[in-house]
Amino acid sequence: MIGDEERLLFANDAFYAAFVSADIRLMNDLWAAAHPVSVIHPGAGIVVGRAEVLESWAAILRDGEGFDIEHRDPIARLLGDTGIVLCYERVGTHHLIATNVFVRVEGEWQIAHHQSGPAPVRAKQAKEERRPVH
Numbered sequence: 364m365i366g367d368e369e370r371l372l373f374a375n376d377a378f379y380a381a382f383v384s385a386d387i388r389l390m391n392d393l394w395a396a397a398h399p400v401s402v403i404h405p406g407a408g409i410v411v412g413r414a415e416v417l418e419s420w421a422a423i424l425r426d427g428e429g430f431d432i433e434h435r436d437p438i439a440r441l442l443g444d445t446g447i448v449l450c451y452e453r454v455g456t457h458h459l460i461a462t463n464v465f466v467r468v469e470g471e472w473q474i475a476h477h478q479s480g481p482a483p484v485r486a487k488q489a490k491e492e493r494r495p496v497h
Contacts, residue, residue: 367467368439371446374472375463379434385424391417395473398466403478405459431455446472451482458482 365373374393381389394400394413401411402419410419437450444467452459460483464476 367441367446371439371441371448371465371472372437374446374465374474375434375437375439375448375450378463378474378477379432382424383429383432385426385429387417387421387424390420390424393474395466395468395475397468398473398475400474401476403480405457405479405481434461452479 377389378393380386381393394416396413399411400413400416401409402416403409404419404423407419410416432452432454434450434452437448440447440449446465446467448463448465450461450463452461459479459481461477461479463474465472466475467473
C-alpha cells in the first residue's frame with residue numbers, strides 16, 4: 364500500500380508528464396478546481412485564477428509537440444491536506460528550481476501552485492557566492 368508521500372510524488376510526476384507530452388487535457392485535470400490556484404512561470408509575473416492559469420499553460424503547450432523537460436531530486440513535504448514538492452527542472456538547456464504546491468481533494472492530490480525559476484549553479488562556489496538573496 365502506498366502512502367501519502369508516494370501519492371504526492373506520483374501527482375508531481377503526472378504534472379511533469381503533462382508538460383512533457385504537451386497534454387493540455389491532462390494538465391487541466393491536474394489543477395485544483397475547488398481551491399485558489401496560481402502559477403509563476405520563469406521570467407513571468409504572477410498568474411492567479413484557474414481560467415488564467417490554464418490559459419497560461421495552453422499558450423505554453425499550444426504546439427502540442429511536447430517539451431524536452433525532466434524533473435529530478437524531488438523532496439516531498441506533507442502539511443495535512445497540503446503537499447509541497449521541491450525539485451530541479453531541466454527544460455532544454457535551462458536549469459531551474461521549482462516549488463509545486465498540492466491540495467488533497469477527496470483523497471487525490473491536485474496542484475494549486477507552481478513556481479519555477481533559475482537554479483543556482485551546482486558547481487563548487489566560494490561560500491560567499493552561495494548565499495541566498497533573501
